[in-house]
Amino acid sequence: MKKPNILFVFADQMRGSALGCAGIEDVMTPNLDAFAKESTRFIRAISNTPVCSPARASILSGLHTLSHEVVYNDITMRTDIKSIAHCLNEEGYMCGYIGKWHLDCADRGVFIPPGPRRQGFDDYWAAYNCNHMYYAGYYYLNDNPKPVWIDGYEPEAQTNLAIEYIKNSKHKDGPFCLFLSWGPPHCPYEQVPEKYLDMYPPENIRLKPNATKNADKRKIAAYYAQITAIDDCFGKLMRTLNEEGLKNDTIVVFTSDHGDMLYSHNRGWKFKPWAESVNIPFIIRWPGRIPANRVSDGLISLVDVMPTLLSLVGAKIPEEVEGLDLSKLVLGDDSASPDSIFVNFPNSPKRWLSYPEWRGVITKRYTYARFRDKIWVLYDDLNDPYQLNNLAELPEYEELRKEMENELQKWLKRLNDSFESTDEVAKKYYPGSVNGFMEFYENEEIRTGIAERMKKYQQEKLKKKSTN
Structure with a gap:
């Protein structure tokens, strides 16, 4: 076939x-x-x-x-x-x-x-x-x-x-x-x-x-x-x-x-x-x-x-x-869905972001994420689809928090993820970076070519505006 x-x-x-x-x-x-x-x-x-x-x-x-x-x-x-x-x-x-x-x-x-x-x-x-x-x-x-x-x-x-x-x-x-x-x-x-x-x-x-x-x-x-x-x-x-x-x-x-x-x-x-x-x-x-x-x-x-x-x-x-x-x-068997999905952001550059590295899990109903030292978000996506009500610190959701944390721990264990800091992750996998970030650039030929074409594009836009 x-x-x-x-x-x-x-x-x-x-x-x-x-x-x-x-x-x-x-x-x-x-x-x-x-x-x-x-x-x-x-x-x-x-x-x-x-x-x-x-x-x-x-x-x-x-x-x-x-x-x-x-x-x-x-x-x-x-x-x-x-x-x-x-x-x-x-x-x-x-x-x-x-x-x-x-x-x-x-x-x-x-x-x-x-x-x-x-x-x-x-x-x-x-x-x-x-x-x-x-x-x-x-x-x-x-x-x-x-x-x-x-x-x-x-x-x-x-x-x-x-x-x-x-x-x-x-x-x-x-x-x-x-x-x-x-x-x-x-x-x-x-x-x-x-x-x-x-x-x-x-x-x-x-x-x-x-x-x-x-x-x-x-x-x-x-x-x-x-x-x-x-x-x-x-x-x-x-x-x-x-x-x-x-x-x-x-x-x-x-x-x-x-x-x-x-x-x-x-x-x-x-x-x-x-x-x-x-x-x-x-x-x-x-x-x-x-x-x-x-x-x-x-x-x-x-x-x-x-x-x-x-x-x-x-x-x-x-x-x-x-x-x-x-x-x-x-192929059509909804019972074959996994219980959860692992989500993560292990390298959080201080230059761009105001929060540290995080890990989390998403189920059919809930979204849960936390930093190394504290919970960040917990949402009931079924009843709160726009995630307006963060349940992370509400005492009545303590059992749910435990359930989601247990699910996250299963993923961390399965993936051998020790939830290291950005500095530790960057040192291992991002050599040359500073605070989890490295400057990107374009070589001379590409940088010059882009600049010339964008100048032409902007000029054409201005010309169209002036004729309208």
């Missing part, structure tokens, strides 16, 4: 509630909504370590953060562990990667040469380490060390590359596995085609109940605009699968590496245990195998992606993998 193709599409910093079909935020995602009707959508999908590089390393390796050792951004992923691409290559798959990588060194513009640092994505490479200037996009193509600069909005060009790859796959012997990583809706939010910004007048933005009254609605509107833009890109991908006769033979996943607080609880970005940070979209389709139009509260997390996909296609799961094979859950 022919093995299915895999198309794994993920956004950057897109929270799980920011889907039209979620019915929570006023964001337009018609293509993802239509896709969800043909798929299973998980509403308790979690980013185990909610920051870019650690989350991405978990997706590829099936390992938790202290095991894959990418404890913060801009750390090169270990090359002595088997990635999902390595495993699929052994099964005859052609593995390609397009878009943001962010699993290499502090030079965010570095050329990652063919070989171990590409983690088995050897069939096709149109990627860059890290860049969020969406009108100064570029990528390195296969073995060429010279960057290819993109004209226009980056995700549209990346989507076109993915479409070309999918069409060309029909002429290859084996199935393909393509990872497509878009930069949006990660900030800067406003760098998106005007037609999408026009869809979201800031004065019409309805804030989430847990957002601060002084939230910048322009930022939220632009965040939604980015999501609608990549939704259009996703629609093009799905139409290509249909037109090429590949829909029924392809497992498609849409997800994100982590979420975005975006003024909820008066916070920004990610790094935190609140739902806006850790809860991510996760929609998976395989016609005739994975139930369609299904919404599941089964627990699934990014560290489970690798073993689950390998199991679905009948590939061997490496013994060292820590994520769970949740293929039974994905």
Whole structure:
């Protein structure tokens, strides 16, 4: 029996509630909504370590953060562990990667040469380490060390590359596995085609109940605009699968590496245990195998992606993998859900964050997280979906706190996590960092190229404003 193709599409910093079909935020995602009707959508999908590089390393390796050792951004992923691409290559798959990588060194513009640092994505490479200037996009193509600069909005060009790859796959012997990583809706939010910004007048933005009254609605509107833009890109991908006769033979996943607080609880970005940070979209389709139009509260997390996909296609799961094979859950058995998901942030840079390292667990109903010396948050997500009432120090919830702490201790023991301080973790896994942080940069060629293109972009924006 022919093995299915895999198309794994993920956004950057897109929270799980920011889907039209979620019915929570006023964001337009018609293509993802239509896709969800043909798929299973998980509403308790979690980013185990909610920051870019650690989350991405978990997706590829099936390992938790202290095991894959990418404890913060801009750390090169270990090359002595088997990635999902390595495993699929052994099964005859052609593995390609397009878009943001962010699993290499502090030079965010570095050329990652063919070989171990590409983690088995050897069939096709149109990627860059890290860049969020969406009108100064570029990528390195296969073995060429010279960057290819993109004209226009980056995700549209990346989507076109993915479409070309999918069409060309029909002429290859084996199935393909393509990872497509878009930069949006990660900030800067406003760098998106005007037609999408026009869809979201800031004065019409309805804030989430847990957002601060002084939230910048322009930022939220632009965040939604980015999501609608990549939704259009996703629609093009799905139409290509249909037109090429590949829909029924392809497992498609849409997800994100982590979420975005975006003024909820008066916070920004990610790094935190609140739902806006850790809860991510996760929609998976395989016609005739994975139930369609299904919404599941089964627990699934990014560290489970690798073993689950390998199991679905009948590939061997490496013994060292820590994520769970949740293929039974994905195929429709909600009783196969795990009891809890481990979440953590082991390296908390003092330069960026006002709180220390933390660990926690999420169940179908509760969110629990604590620092080394005290509890931080405890929420009943079923009765308090916006996490407005922190139960952490209320005496009547002492038994619940004990239950959640016991669950956390099970995870710490299982993962051999001694809950060390940021200084201790950074000393082991982040050499050269100071207070858990290392300066990132771009090499001269990339820095100059981005600056020139962003100057042109800003000039064109000013010119349009002056003519309107």
